[in-house]
Amino acid sequence: MKNIVSLLSVLTLIFVVWTSPAHVAEKPYKIGVNLEFTGPWAEVTKTVKNAMVLEVERINKMGGIDGHLLELLFEDNGFDPGRAAANMTKFTADKEIIAIVGPFEDNLQATTRAIAEREKITNMIICPSNPMVRSLKQKWAFNIAQSDIIVSQKLVDLSLARKYKKVLVFHGAWPLAQSLANYYKAFGEEKGMKVIISQETHKPTDIDMTPQIIKLKPIIEKEKVDAFYACTGGPPGPIICKNLRTQGIKIPILGTHAFGFGFIIALGGEAMEGVEFPAAKPVVFDQLDENDPVRPVNIDFDKRFRDRYGVGADQLAGYGHDTIGLIYDALKRCQGKVTRATFREALENTKGLKSCHGIYNYSPTDHDGLSKTDMVFVRIEGGKFKRFKLPGFE
Amino acid sequence: MSSQPAKGAQKEFRKRDLFYLVPLWVLSLIAPDPYLYHKKEFKRKDLYYLGAIGLAPLTWSDPHFHHVMVLAGIYAILALGLSLFMGYAGQISLGHAAFFGIGAYTTAILTTRHGFSPFVALWASVLSASAVAYLIGRPILKLKGYFLALATLGFGEIFLVMVRESTDLTGGVIGIFGIPWFSVAGFSFDTYLKQYYLIWGVVAGLFIFSKNLVRSKLGRALLAVAASEDAASSVGINVPRIKLEIFVLGAAFAGLAGSLFACIMSTANPETFGLGVTVPIVMMVILGGMGTIYGPVAGAILLTWLMDILSRYQEYSLPIYSIILILLLIFFPDGIGTRLNVRILYLIGYWAKKRKRDEGKL
Numbered sequence: 001m002k003n004i005v006s007l008l009s010v011l012t013l014i015f016v017v018w019t020s021p022a023h024v025a026e027k028p029y030k031i032g033v034n035l036e037f038t039g040p041w042a043e044v045t046k047t048v049k050n051a052m053v054l055e056v057e058r059i060n061k062m063g064g065i066d067g068h069l070l071e072l073l074f075e076d077n078g079f080d081p082g083r084a085a086a087n088m089t090k091f092t093a094d095k096e097i098i099a100i101v102g103p104f105e106d107n108l109q110a111t112t113r114a115i116a117e118r119e120k121i122t123n124m125i126i127c128p129s130n131p132m133v134r135s136l137k138q139k140w141a142f143n144i145a146q147s148d149i150i151v152s153q154k155l156v157d158l159s160l161a162r163k164y165k166k167v168l169v170f171h172g173a174w175p176l177a178q179s180l181a182n183y184y185k186a187f188g189e190e191k192g193m194k195v196i197i198s199q200e201t202h203k204p205t206d207i208d209m210t211p212q213i214i215k216l217k218p219i220i221e222k223e224k225v226d227a228f229y230a231c232t233g234g235p236p237g238p239i240i241c242k243n244l245r246t247q248g249i250k251i252p253i254l255g256t257h258a259f260g261f262g263f264i265i266a267l268g269g270e271a272m273e274g275v276e277f278p279a280a281k282p283v284v285f286d287q288l289d290e291n292d293p294v295r296p297v298n299i300d301f302d303k304r305f306r307d308r309y310g311v312g313a314d315q316l317a318g319y320g321h322d323t324i325g326l327i328y329d330a331l332k333r334c335q336g337k338v339t340r341a342t343f344r345e346a347l348e349n350t351k352g353l354k355s356c357h358g359i360y361n362y363s364p365t366d367h368d369g370l371s372k373t374d375m376v377f378v379r380i381e382g383g384k385f386k387r388f389k390l391p392g393f394e
Numbered sequence: 395m396s397s398q399p400a401k402g403a404q405k406e407f408r409k410r411d412l413f414y415l416v417p418l419w420v421l422s423l424i425a426p427d428p429y430l431y432h433k434k435e436f437k438r439k440d441l442y443y444l445g446a447i448g449l450a451p452l453t454w455s456d457p458h459f460h461h462v463m464v465l466a467g468i469y470a471i472l473a474l475g476l477s478l479f480m481g482y483a484g485q486i487s488l489g490h491a492a493f494f495g496i497g498a499y500t501t502a503i504l505t506t507r508h509g510f511s512p513f514v515a516l517w518a519s520v521l522s523a524s525a526v527a528y529l530i531g532r533p534i535l536k537l538k539g540y541f542l543a544l545a546t547l548g549f550g551e552i553f554l555v556m557v558r559e560s561t562d563l564t565g566g567v568i569g570i571f572g573i574p575w576f577s578v579a580g581f582s583f584d585t586y587l588k589q590y591y592l593i594w595g596v597v598a599g600l601f602i603f604s605k606n607l608v609r610s611k612l613g614r615a616l617l618a619v620a621a622s623e624d625a626a627s628s629v630g631i632n633v634p635r636i637k638l639e640i641f642v643l644g645a646a647f648a649g650l651a652g653s654l655f656a657c658i659m660s661t662a663n664p665e666t667f668g669l670g671v672t673v674p675i676v677m678m679v680i681l682g683g684m685g686t687i688y689g690p691v692a693g694a695i696l697l698t699w700l701m702d703i704l705s706r707y708q709e710y711s712l713p714i715y716s717i718i719l720i721l722l723l724i725f726f727p728d729g730i731g732t733r734l735n736v737r738i739l740y741l742i743g744y745w746a747k748k749r750k751r752d753e754g755k756l
Contacts, residue, residue, distance in 0.1 A: 037708040046709065075705040078712070081659055081666055082465045086702050089461040089586070110571050110661040132568050173558055175568045 028064070028071040029331060029338060032091035034102040034112065039079030040204065041104050044316055048126065049074065050309055051301075051320025052101075058304070059324070065331045068338075070324075077103055084108040085115060092119040098343045099124060101323055106130040106175040116140040122344045124326070126319050128368070130175045131183075142347060142367045144319055144326070146280060146357070148176060150372045151257050152183035154278035155229075156191060158377055159254065161390035162276075164226040166194045167254070168219060170212065170240065171231035173201040180256055181231045196223065202236055209236065209243045217247055227251055230275075233258030238268025245271045252276070257375070260315055265383055272380045279378040279385070282318040282356050287387040288376070293354045301356055318356035325355045326369070444598060451590050460586035464658060466698035467593035468651050472671075473678040473690030474600055475647025480676070481684040482608055483640045484620025486539065488672050489546035492553035493523040493645040495667030497652025499557065502570040502662040512576045516653045523649025524642050531641040535634060538623070550672060557664045569663025576657040589658055596654070597691065600647060604687045607643075616640060620685075681722055683729020692730060 033052065035045040052072060060069045073091070077084035084103045091097050092115070099122040103109060109125055110133050116123035117138050128134055128143035159167060167188065171181035185195040196219065200212040220228070228251050230240040237259050244253065255277035265272050281288060285298035298313070301321050305313040313321070330346040331338060350369070353360040358374025377393075378385050451460050476490050497519035504515040534545040557564045564570065576583045576592060583592050607613050615636050618626040627633045656662045678697050682689025700718060704711040722730065 038712040042709060049708075073706075074708050076708045076711045077705065078701065080670065080701075081661070083701060083705060085659060086458065086462050086465060087705060089458040090702075093456055093458045105665075107569065107661070107663045107665045110569070110663075111659050114660050130568055132565075132571055136571070173567055178567055 026064075026067040026069075027096065028069040030071045030073055030094070030097045031327060032087075032094075032097045032100040033072055033074045034077055034084060034087040034091065034100055035074070036079045036102075036104050036108075037074070037076035041079065045102075045104060047314065047316040048104075048320040048323075051305065051313065051317035052324050054304060054308055055321055055324035055328075059328055065328065068331075070328070070331075073097065077108060079105060079108075081108050081111050085111045088112045088115040088119075088123075092121050098122070098338060098340050099327060099347075102126065106133070109133055113138050113141045121340050122347060124323055126323060127176075131179045134368075137365075138367075140344060142326075142362060142369070144323055144357075144369055146257060146370050146375060147368045148179045148183055150368075150370065150375065151278055152180055152187050153372050154375045154377075155184055155254060155256075156187045156193070157393040158276060158278060158390065159188065159193060159227065160191055161393045162227070162252070164193065164252075166196070166223060166225045167227045167229050168216065168223070168225045169195060169197045169229045169231050170209075170216060171197065171201060172233070172236060173203055177231050177233065177256075181229075184229065184231070196225070202232065202240075204234055204236060206236055207239065209240050210247070213240070213243045213247050213249070217249065220249060220251065225251060227254050229254040231256060235267060238264050238272060241268050241271040241275060257315075259380075260378065260385065262314070265380060265385075269383075272383075274379065274381070276377065276379045276388075278375045280315045280318065280357050281374060281376060282313060282315050284376060284378055284385050284387040285356075294356065294358055294374075297354055298356050313356070315357075322355040322357055322360070322369075326350060326353060326360060329353050447594050447598070451587055455587075457586045460590045462698060462702050463695075464586060464589045464593050466695045467590070467597050468655050468658070469675065469678060469698055470597050470691045470694035471593075471600060471647055471651040471654075472675045473682065473694045474597070474604055474687060475644035475651075476675055477679045477682070477684070477687060477690040478604060478607070478616070478647075479640050479644040480679050481686065481689070482613065482616040482620060483637060485535075485637060485641075486543040487546045487641070487644070488543050488669075488676065489548075489550035489553070490644070490648055490675055491667045491669070491672040492550045493527060493648035494652040494655070494671060495553060495557065495662075495664070496523045496526055497649030498656035498662045498667065499564055499570070499652075500649070501653040501656045502573050503563065505573055505657075506570055512574060512653075512657050513578045516576070516650065519649045519653035520646050521649075523652070524646045527642045527645030528638070531638045531645075535637045535641060547669075550667075550669065554664050554668055557667075565663070567664060569661055571661050573656050573660045573662065575660075576654060583657075593654060593658075596650070600650075601687060601691065608687060612636065612639070617685075677719065681719070681726070681730055686729065689729045696730065 056070045075087040101124045123141045169181045171177045188195040253275045259277045260279040260283035288295045302313040333346045350362045360369035500519040500522045501515040504510040678693035682693025
């Protein structure tokens with residue numbers, strides 16, 4: 001008898017636990033993240049990952065989406081197209097995964113975007129830059145960061161406002177830098193500027209550009225170039241500025257949106273003074289206009305990021321924040337049951353989502369979320385990023 | 395050595411022995427044995443491998459499994475070609491990725507710009523890679539040892555610079571997109587399962603070819619060259635010619651792999667064909683075992699899966715990977731296949747004798 005009572009009580013206990021709210025919670029929505037956690041982008045992707053984890057935890061604390069929690073599944077692709085593609089198939093094979101984020105590098109995106117198209121799963125690309133891939137107008141791929149087109153347009157605006165007639169472009173030998181240079185030339189020459197793209201290039205791993213600059217010096221002097229466009233990203237940016245100043249070249253330097261990181265100033269020091277570039281809003285979020293809709297989002301996110309990781313949020317953290325923001329927003333708007341197809345529909349209809357980098361709008365013809373108005377002009381002054389306005393262009 | 399401990403093991407059979415014996419036995423079936431051709435049953439084992447490769451995708455009918463195995467197959471072709479040059483002829487090449495790239499770019503350019511079918515492009519890739527290997531090999535194969543390694547390394551870098559700079563032909567750093575699926579006479583290999591059978595069919599063909607090659611006169615000559623170039627030439631072997639032949643053959647394998655790779659990934663860009671692919675291929679050959687042809691294939695499968703499984707550990711994947719590689723090199727210095735059988739015999743013997751030794755009978 002005693003045994004039966006204890007057995008019954010145990011069974012009752014199991015039944016209670018089984019039917020308790022914690023157990024009947026809805027299945028989580030899974031998002032696959034396919035990024036370069038090892039290799040040259042390791043630091044970059046770590047920041048993006050931290051931001052994504054922070055946002056997902058916040059959303060889950062708020063109760064998720066109609067009781068469904070968000071879950072991120074991370075896979076490292078080791079900067080290798082084969083592994084990036086294999087991760088894609090791993091994620092697509094898991095029927096619970098509704099979207100895939102990444103990879104970061106251009107060369108890996110081409111393959112994963114093709115797989116996404118074939119397998120009919122949303123592929124959110126953080127850093128889309130390769131114009132050839134973007135021009136494919138794929139149905140299932142969505143871009144998050146500012147495209148090279150709007151960065152180049154913004155930089156042409158800056159050059160026109162500063163009345164630069166002749167600009168020499170020294171670009172890096174990778175797709176983003178190359179397409180930035182080409183778009184800058186195309187848009188600049190439309191507005192009557194003369195843009196010279198140098199034959200010299202550099203690689204992301206170069207630690208000294210003096211040989212190239214010595215070759216460019218005669219061109220700068222002969223052509224009487226008004227400004228020098230360091231069309232690059234990462235450590236080469238400050239190295240170019242330093243080498244230019246060491247060679248006694250005093251002309252103004254223009255940079256890309258990839259100059260908006262604290263380490264750029266730390267590396268370049270004095271040489272970075274006066275460098276101007278079009279930047280994403282998170283770079284100078286505290287200097288944005290009081291009525292700027294993305295200002296509060298950035299201030300809030302920066303505070304939470306600083307509390308958790310001890311460093312302030314930067315552009316990359318902003319991309320991580322915006323990615324999760326877009327997913328959350330689309331999931332909330334999904335019509336009926338959330339599937340890969342309904343998620344894509346909802347994401348494509350994103351309108352006016354205020355996030356760190358600006359206001360995201362997708363449409364069936366436009367999968368680039370941001371526009372030219374989501375960028376600001378920034379100058380490096382006294383070792384700090386200073387926002388400035390140019391009448392007629394801001 | 396092997397018969398006595400085996401008897402002991404039968405006599406004092408314990409259930410818990412199964413825990414290590416069964417996995418080790420399964421491993422010994424899967425892992426290649428370079429000495430198999432001395433034995434009679436080598437055909438039966440080859441059939442076993444072929445059956446396993448043929449049935450595996452049906453057992454695991456998961457696109458991810460097929461995809462990883464497709465990549466492993468491509469690496470296996472590369473490693474097989476390199477193994478003939480490194481393992482048999484004893485030369486070092488660090489420029490193998492360049493031939494891989496030449497194959498991929500030939501296919502990419504011919505299919506996307508000139509509308510050739512991938513099947514024609516495949517043969518063109520093989521030819522172009524071989525032709526380049528011939529032209530390069532004539533001068534640089536006169537070098538020996540580390541100098542040859544440096545020269546091939548340099549060739550790999552020169553290839554990358556040429557690809558990056560000749561924007562009109564290769565698309566520069568952006569590369570070429572939209573390469574069609576591989577197809578023969580209207581039959582398109584458009585799923586990973588079809589590609590699996592395509593790639594592993596090619597691997598099987600090349601494997602049989604290599605197996606016959608190393609047992610031919612040329613293969614024997616290669617072993618002689620690997621042992622001592624001077625001694626080989628003293629017995630009438632034309633050393634430079636033999637080295638050139640095997641170099642061109644390895645490049646042809648790489649060109650073939652490159653063409654298939656371009657069709658499967660649908661893109662070709664310079665970053666894919668740098669040292670980042672050469673080093674893993676060399677690792678596959680070394681880990682699989684130099685001087686065997688089962689080794690590189692096993693090494694390719696092992697390393698490809700290892701990287702895929704480690705992907706989930708994100709930023710820790712690379713350290714874990716390197717620790718595993720170091721351990722493998724320490725415990726299997728002659729390759730995973732070569733030492734495994736010896737190790738298993740040793741382990742069986744060790745455990746079988748253990749009780750006797752404990753009882754002081756031995």
